[in-house]
Amino acid sequence: MELISLKGVSKKYKNGVNAIYDLDLKIKKGEFVFIIGGSGSGKSTLIKMLYREEKPTKGELIIGGKNVAKLRNSKVYKLRRKLGIVFQDYRLLPKLTVYENVAFALEVIGEKASDIRIKTLKSLELVGLKGKTRNYPDELSGGEQQRVAIARAIVNNPKLLICDEPTGNLDPLMSEEIVNVLDDINKTMGTTVIMATHDRDIVNKFKKRVIAIKDGRIVKDYAEGKYDNEAI
Amino acid sequence: MKLFRMFKCGVRDAFKSVYRNFSLSIASISCISITLLVVAVALVLSFNVKNFSKEIESDVAMVVFLNLGVTNEEITEFESTISNMENILPNWEAQTPTERKEMLLAEDDFWNSVGSLIDNEEEIFHYTYKIKVKDINLINETATELENLPVVQVVNYGEGIVEQMVSVFDLVNKIAFLVVIILVIVTVFLIVNTIKLTIFSRRREISIMRVVGASNWTIKNPFIIEGFVIGLLGSIVPIILTVYGYTSFYNSLDDGHLFSSLIELLPPQPFVFFVSLAIVVIGVVVGMFGSGRAVRKYLKV
Ligand SMILES: Nc1ncnc2c1ncn2[C@@H]1O[C@H](COP(=O)(O)OP(=O)(O)OP(=O)(O)O)[C@@H](O)[C@H]1O
Numbered sequence: 001m002e003l004i005s006l007k008g009v010s011k012k013y014k015n016g017v018n019a020i021y022d023l024d025l026k027i028k029k030g031e032f033v034f035i036i037g038g039s040g041s042g043k044s045t046l047i048k049m050l051y052r053e054e055k056p057t058k059g060e061l062i063i064g065g066k067n068v069a070k071l072r073n074s075k076v077y078k079l080r081r082k083l084g085i086v087f088q089d090y091r092l093l094p095k096l097t098v099y100e101n102v103a104f105a106l107e108v109i110g111e112k113a114s115d116i117r118i119k120t121l122k123s124l125e126l127v128g129l130k131g132k133t134r135n136y137p138d139e140l141s142g143g144e145q146q147r148v149a150i151a152r153a154i155v156n157n158p159k160l161l162i163c164d165e166p167t168g169n170l171d172p173l174m175s176e177e178i179v180n181v182l183d184d185i186n187k188t189m190g191t192t193v194i195m196a197t198h199d200r201d202i203v204n205k206f207k208k209r210v211i212a213i214k215d216g217r218i219v220k221d222y223a224e225g226k227y228d229n230e231a232i
Numbered sequence: 233m234k235l236f237r238m239f240k241c242g243v244r245d246a247f248k249s250v251y252r253n254f255s256l257s258i259a260s261i262s263c264i265s266i267t268l269l270v271v272a273v274a275l276v277l278s279f280n281v282k283n284f285s286k287e288i289e290s291d292v293a294m295v296v297f298l299n300l301g302v303t304n305e306e307i308t309e310f311e312s313t314i315s316n317m318e319n320i321l322p323n324w325e326a327q328t329p330t331e332r333k334e335m336l337l338a339e340d341d342f343w344n345s346v347g348s349l350i351d352n353e354e355e356i357f358h359y360t361y362k363i364k365v366k367d368i369n370l371i372n373e374t375a376t377e378l379e380n381l382p383v384v385q386v387v388n389y390g391e392g393i394v395e396q397m398v399s400v401f402d403l404v405n406k407i408a409f410l411v412v413i414i415l416v417i418v419t420v421f422l423i424v425n426t427i428k429l430t431i432f433s434r435r436r437e438i439s440i441m442r443v444v445g446a447s448n449w450t451i452k453n454p455f456i457i458e459g460f461v462i463g464l465l466g467s468i469v470p471i472i473l474t475v476y477g478y479t480s481f482y483n484s485l486d487d488g489h490l491f492s493s494l495i496e497l498l499p500p501q502p503f504v505f506f507v508s509l510a511i512v513v514i515g516v517v518v519g520m521f522g523s524g525r526a527v528r529k530y531l532k533v
């Protein structure tokens with residue numbers, strides 16, 4: 001069953017840049033997908049359209065049966081509650097502890113206090129940070145901070161986890177660790193994972209579906225992929 | 233229950249935020265306090281003026297003196313004229329020269345001593361009318377209009393002090409209204425900027441809230457509440473000044489009478505509480521209006 005389906009999706013920014021051009025794409029429930037491509041190829045634009053930070057200028061973008069392209073601004077938060085999003089720069093709140101950073105995501109959507117505790121601890125355990133709940137972000141390594149961000153993204157049990165270069169600021173060892181965590185979440189919880197990256201080693205090592213984008217178009221779609229020179 | 237908890241958190245955050253942007257918050261709060269103080273003065277004046285205008289209207293009458301030796305036709309014509317005048321109450325009273333002589337003899341020593349010497353009243357005493365007006369503010373116009381009638385010799389009304397006070401207070405009220413409008417604009421401007429600072433200082437938090445799916449209401453709520461808190465804090469000083477100021481002013485007067493027994497101020501209870509209520513409501517509304525504007529401008533969804 002398809003979780004995500006794009007038909008003829010285009011994105012033209014206000015300054016006239018055509019970032020995505022007539023894109024067709026289907027992603028099934030439970031898949032793990034790498035989106036690769038050179039700088040400026042349109043990876044982030046595609047990702048942003050998935051969580052409706054940007055609106056497609058043309059086409060149909062269906063997530064879980066709903067056309068996100070037509071979603072009104074005031075209803076976007078409903079979509080976001082079903083997604084987890086991870087960024088390259090972690091986006092943690094420096095004045096909150098690890099625990100509070102993760103719990104924050106539940107508090108602001110009005111979860112019950114008792115549920116918040118259970119879900120937060122479970123989520124932190126899943127990313128292997130149960131021992132650091134009281135630490136502050138600046139006391140953690142980059143990889144650990146990114147794991148906090150992942151814990152926050154999955155704390156509400158999303159069907160879809162979207163990551164835009166989550167390993168972009170990390171060294172190879174930490175990067176592999178992070179993708180291992182994502183792989184784990186994908187396998188144990190059945191969460192669909194979409195990860196934009198230009199890290200060759202990671203892509204080649206994990207052997208997932210790879211979608212290569214160039215100048216806003218899909219140039220390759222490997223079922224069990226590799227990052228080859230053709231793709232860029 | 234959930235709503236209540238969120239509101240409670242919102243109020244706590246709002247106080248924290250007021251504390252964090254201390255100098256700008258103080259500016260906003262001072263500005264709203266000054267505004268509300270002017271509002272309080274205007275309200276006190278306006279209600280008191282309304283009150284004693286009403287009393288004066290029933291007490292102050294004009295006395296119109298017709299020419300000596302008017303004919304009966306002239307009297308009838310005059311009476312029909314004043315019956316048709318817009319600002320004159322229909323309960324005017326006429327006094328014939330004979331009645332007038334008797335009244336004056338009864339109440340005045342001078343007339344008492346010379347009155348008995350007078351035989352032909354019509355040559356000394358006027359035909360007079362006691363007339364009351366509907367709107368005290370238009371008493372001058374009405375008097376002039378009457379004086380312009382050929383049959384009228386002179387019009388006397390009041391000592392002038394009461395009418396002057398009414399018009400002075402009326403002017404003060406109008407000026408106060410203008411000042412309030414200007415101050416409200418300045419206050420809203422200051423509050424918008426205070427809230428803008430708060431929004432900017434919490435940009436990161438807001439962007440994360442958006443990403444994890446907080447509703448627009450949840451995101452905007454704390455800032456609206458901050459405006460509410462600014463309005464609330466700003467109304468404290470004006471309320472204290474109104475309650476104590478007006479009460480002690482009233483108590484320093486003789487039975488609430490100002491200058492003359494004609495002007496009686498409203499008793500402080502429950503008047504000051506209505507004024508205080510009005511101040512809080514205006515403060516909070518202005519505060520929330522300011523924060524609402526800031527949110528609409530700087531917190532686009
Ligand atoms: N907000 C924006 N306004 C205008 N143009 C934009 C905007 N965001 C991106 N672009 C343009 O759209 C194109 C695609 O950008 P995008 O960020 O999607 O690329 P990317 O594949 O994520 O690149 P990178 O690997 O460097 O992150 C680029 O030409 C970029 O300049």
Ligand SMILES: [Mg+2]
Nearest residue numbers: 043044045164
């Ligand atoms: Mg990018």
